Amino acid sequence: MQQHQIVSREQWLAARKAHLAHEKEFSQARERLAEERRQLPWVKVDKNYVFDGPNGKVTLGDLFRGRPQLVVQHVMFAPDWDAACKSCSFWADGFERMVPHLAARDTTMVAVSLAPVIKLEAFKKRMGWTFDWVSSGSNDFNYDYEVTFTREQIDKGVPKYNFGTTPFYGPELPGISVFYRNEAGEIFHTYSCFARGLDMMNAAYQYLDLTPLGRHEEGLPYPMDWVRLRDQYEPEATKASCCHG
Template structure:
C-alpha cells in the first residue's frame, strides 16, 4: 500500500466533499440504469421446468410461492462435485439473510444447481442456509439460462458466457436470473446477469470497496482465490490491541 497524504481534518472534509459529488453522480447513473433494466422487454417461458426439491418435484411456478417475482441464484454445483463453488457460496451467504426482506416486497428467492437434491441438502445444512434450493439436474434450465456448458461448447473456445461476450472457463459458471409471473400464471424471463454484473449483489465486496486496501486481490492467481467457505478461514493473528478492559 502506497503512503497516503496526511492532512488536517478541514482538508480531509474538503476532499471528502469532492468525492461525494462523484458518488452522487454514480447514484444518479445507477438509478437511471435501474430504470432501463426495469424497461427491458420480457421473454415468455414456454418450457415446463420441473425441479427436484427436498419434498419432491416442484415446477418453476411453484418456486414463486404465490408471489409475482422470483430471483434465482445460479449456484455452481455439478453432479459429480462434493461441494458447491466457494465463490458462489460467498454470494449465497449474503442472499440467505435477504430472503425475508425480499419476500416483504413480493419477491421469492431460490438457489438452483445441477447437483442431486441429496447433495444440495447435505451441503446446505452445515452452512446454516435457509433459502430454498432445488436441483435442475433433470431439465435444461441451467443450459437455457447460460450457466452450464457442454464439453463441445467449451472446446470451441468461442465466447458463449455472459450473452456471448465472455469465453467459457468451465462447465459451470455463476449467474442470477429474474422472472415475473402474472395473475394468469404466465411466467416471463425479465433479466439475467453474469460475471462482474454479479458484484453489486455481494455486500462484502461493497464494504471492502469502502476501505483503504479495497479488495486487495492484486497478485493472486485469480481475484477470488482468497475466498473460502465461511467456516474454513484460518484464524487471523491479532495485530495490536483493539480494545482494553
C-alpha cells in the same frame, strides 16, 4: 498499500466533499440504469421446468411461492462435486438473510444447482443456510439460461457466457436470472446477469470497497483466490490479521 497524505480534518472534509460529488453522479447513473433495466422487454417461458426439491418435484411456477417475482441464484455445484463453488457460496452467505426482506416486496429468492438434492441439502445444513435450493439436474434450465455448458460448446471456443462477451473458464459458471409471473400464471424471463454483473449483489465486496485496502486482490493467482467456504477460514490467522495488520 500506497502512502497516503495525512491532512487536517478541514482538508479531509474538502477532499471528501469533492469525492461526494462523484458519488452522487454515480448514484444518479445507477438509478437511470435501474430504470432502463426495468423497461427491458420480456420473454415468455413456454418450457415446463420441473426441479427436484427436498419434498419432491416442483415446477418453476411453484418456486414463486405465490409471489409475482422470482430471483434465481445459479449456484455452481456440479453433480460430481462434494461442495458448492466457494465463490458462489460467498454470494449465498450474503443473501441468506435477505429472503424475508425480499418476500416483503413480493419477491422470492431461490438457489438452483445441477447437483442432486441430497447433496444440496447436506451442504445447506453444513453452511447453516435456510433459503430454498432445488436441483435442475433433470431438466435443461441451467443450459437454457446459460450457466452450464457442454464439452462441445467449450471445444468450439465460441463464447456463449455473459451474452457472448466472456470466454468460457469452465462448464459451470455463475449467474442470476429474474422471472415474473402474472395473475394468469404465465411466466416471463425479464433479466439475467453474469460475471462482473454479479458484483453489486455481494455486500461484503461493497463494504471492502469502502476501506483503504479495498479488496487488495492484486498479485493473487486470480481475484477470488483468497475466498474460502465460511467454515474453512483459519480463526486464529483471521484474528491476527484483523488485530495486528
